[in-house]
Amino acid sequence: MAETRTELQGPFGSQKSWDKSLEAPLLDYWDSIKVSSFDPRSKKPVFVIDTPPPYPSGKLHVGSASHYALIDMIARTARMLGREVLFPLGIDRNGLPVELFTEKKYGVSMRTTPREKFLELCSTALDGLEADMLQTFRTMGLSADFANKYRTDAESYRILTQATFIEQWKKGRIYIGTRPSNYCIDCGTTIADAEIEYREIPTKLVYFSFKVSGDPEEHVPIASTRPELICTCQAVIVNPEDERYKSLVGKKAVLPFYDREVPVVAHNSAKPEFGTGAVMVCSYGDYNDALLFRELALEEIIAIGLDGRMKPVAGEGLEGLTVKAARKAMIEKLQQAGLVSKIDEIAHRTPMCERSKTPIEIIPLEEYYLKVLDIKDTLNRLAHELKFHPEMHRIILLNWLEVALDWPITRRRFYGTEVPVWYCSKCRTPFIPEPGTYYKPWKEAPPGTPRCQKCGSDEFTGDTRTFDTWMDSSVSSLYITKYLSDVSFHERTYPAQIRPQGKDIIRTWLHYSILRCWQITGKLPWSDVWITGWGLDERGEKMSKSKGNITEPLPLIQKYGAENFRLWAASEVSTGSDYVTSEQKIAGAGKFLTKLWNIARFISGIPRPSVEPEYENLAPSDRWILAELSKLTEECLEGYMDYNFFIPANKIRDFTWNTFAAHYIELAKGRSYGQGFSEEEKLSAQYTLHECLKTLLLLLAPVSPFITETIWLAIYSKKSIHLELFPDFKRFSQEPLKSGKALLDFNGLVWNEKKSKGLSLKEPVSIPVPDELVEFAKDLKVMHNIT
């Protein structure tokens, strides 16, 4: 058998340890060989990733960076499983956070800046944020299709959003409704239930009383957190079982200061144990009020304007005040009138705008709604059909579907996809244009010369609103598969295989994507969804801008290298679980890379047989490690198939360090040099060392693309490792595994013996090799210098 000595290429020969400076040139190399390009005509099965388009509303944080590092591993895994991979990269550029960022950055206010000007500022602000984000992604080694990156504010994307709206309108899936809506005063817009978070806010629970009409001795004690809304009260409810108030039911209570009478009604939603047990029903203090107004057919009185200030109906002293100031003023008024019996400080569970952290008000507004309620059974079925990685997060979607209502999709904001509707100036009948064009009704006339269907007028006014940004991102899987623009591409790529996303947007992005894509295509947009948990700060707290505990990833990546960052992310993050960010651990990931580098340098110095020996002719130690290697391969592939990179990252590290380097290399080293062994035995060791290293590189390639590529190109091939397939775990018999434990135990015994006698590892020792290890005796004697 001929021996071929490997010619070392590039930096591998001279570099003593892995160095992050080796990363950047590989990025250009991968571009040049088009590792990440997608060929729709390929014969391979396609694999499409509905990559989350990141939202640039400030600096990227370390949790997002590790999220994308793991998504990159999904793409690389699929390639090594023989798939033609579409790994798109989009930037989500619509919506409120961008507007808020722009207002802050340029010191302007959206409502007082000309709309055209404001849109320009948003776009410029986004360009800067986007560039930072892309630089981080590229530095990390993201193998996404950067060349074809897309933006959700591009004309082609907005055409898609508008077209899907128009299609659904025509099918009767969208309606206009005026109903009590979640309204954020700071954002100046309606928001969906899914965008609300609840916080415990310190609040005053004020106890005061209403007189009872026609009975000067009687009164109704009320406890309320919203006394500023007394002017909107239309009823008082008490629980029918509440003995204290039975005599009041059917009587009228008199509102102080407003001298209006409202009925006292028995209703089960009044809780005797809360406050006084009697509740004033106002339009609208909370959701329950909204339900009661509808149920009791009360006429709503709206006291809070869209500017967040009290309307004239609130009366003297309150009119024009903010809600907060009005509340304070009303408490003082009640106190001065001697009506307050006590004030409790309570922690009140308050609905807040998720974006601006403002308490939301419930105000009736006319919005467009996408129907959800009448297809809940279907959504539920789809939620069960989708494969979840990990399974535990399916329940978040199922729970949300139980309470989800029709989705208000219009927003009173600027930087978003325009609602493509005009209204007849005479009778308000909507005019909806044909899909396929980008419409801006706030500044353009309707296309063609339409006439109102109802009254024949030719005068129209454009809608000035935009869509909820989830209307855009919920059709990302249609956009990336070219739903409107390329029929054959769409047929080849839709449904996609996987939607990777964070667990915090299950009720928004996941829910809305299933809803929208199913409505449009009648299919689930993907077969699998892969959900990550939260990246927590070093103390285990969720990172957020308001807490100021966000760590930026780029400085960390530049300091320690992308490979450290990626290996840390894979080793630390088990799919779906939260994980703690630790700079120390990111730094520490380098130890394994150095270990691997040193092993590769050692093995690169061993000649590699040009012909693979017959398995039967391999030495027993070699068959044992190849069995271990097969087991490792099987376990890693299981992890990869479930997109759980925690498994391969940790198994490979453990195997390389604790089995391969600690035991096998020591066992085979002497033989690979041929010291006192036959030619066949020597070649067996040489072959096996290389086989193990080669397999380890292939198995680690999706997690650590830089170091594996560098070693691979230096020793094994002129072709990139990222164009290779995973090894087959069935190549070697598992039979020799049974000797493993005895072998490891015996090595441990010898090492301990030498240590206790103060001998170095190289010094001779006299310990009998046990009978069960007789076939390994020759290797063991050389390894331990047993005499």
Ligand SMILES: [Zn+2]
């Ligand atoms: Zn808000």
Ligand SMILES: [Zn+2]
């Ligand atoms: Zn009309």
